Amino acid sequence: MNARSVVRKRGSAPERLAGTDLLNHCNNAALRKAARRLGRLYDAALQPSGLRATQYILLAQIYDLGCPTMADLADSLIMDLSATRHSLEPLVRDRLVRLRVDEKDRRARRVTLTPAGIAKFKEAMQLWRKAQDRFERAFGSARASKLRSELSALSSEPFKEIF
């Protein structure tokens, strides 16, 4: 009787079908689901390089910024400083990334790619492009561009302070 009522109650009520209401309206849930899905696509594509998608993102951003401080890097990725540091650990361990004390501000750490890091990044970039292409072929290139644009807007300035 107990198990039955649990099992059945929900689906039978005419008010609402299963699993189609609550979360369909949640921006955060939609974002996370999409991130998981897409993450797995990129992760799989990058596998031959031994990098995770997140690690690729870190390398790319470091490459792009040159030798940012931890805080620069974290900010640019909308990431917590500690999270950034923790995520960097495997990369440092594997000698793809190096940290060094900033000359002018001894508190700061400059993050740089090692030669191996640069090589690995360039290797991974080829794989990344495959994932990117595969996704955009399926989703539409213009559509993806528009989506990224909206996501960037969401991640950018105005929303830093909606709290």
Added chain:
Amino acid sequence: MNARSVVRKRGSAPERLAGTDLLNHCNNAALRKAARRLGRLYDAALQPSGLRATQYILLAQIYDLGCPTMADLADSLIMDLSATRHSLEPLVRDRLVRLRVDEKDRRARRVTLTPAGIAKFKEAMQLWRKAQDRFERAFGSARASKLRSELSALSSEPFKEIF
């Protein structure tokens, strides 16, 4: 020559400004950044309830589905089965969620909310709404709706097999 080119080359080269190229085109990076940003918004809003945004999503989905199996739940959230299980652990520990063996298939586990879980969910829903409203007021309600719609499309069927 090697290290030098890594450290310095970047900022000075006129070819490109720092941090605006590589990742701006990466769908995955854009998605992750947005997810982190929005996640923090929802996390903060839910804080009084003691739930994380992700936990709220789990409770909501369980509430919605009734008493799904682990696999049902994982699928509906585009989540790995093990990840789902692990994420459920704190909720089970705190007696918000219960697992029980399915009668008909002893391998399967049915996930249900306890009364405390239902109460907590409803409490959290009020906080969730605040975050949702706050975000949509800033981002635009229609715009958010469109964004969710694109994200859902991305998470849904056609892209399961773009590999």
Added chain:
DNA sequence: CCGAGTTAATGGCATATGCCGGCATATTGT
């Protein structure tokens, strides 16, 4: 130059997420 306040990073803890290998339970072909 000193001390109060600020800023950058670290360490510890907790959850989030995923992969892989193993185990128990179903399902199926014969």
Added chain:
DNA sequence: ACAATATGCCGGCATATGCCATTAACTCGG
């Protein structure tokens, strides 16, 4: 009924992410 296979979940391991408290280093007013 039985062996082979498939399925659902568990455990262990590794990374991802964030918060908090702490420490080290800089800034500034006096």
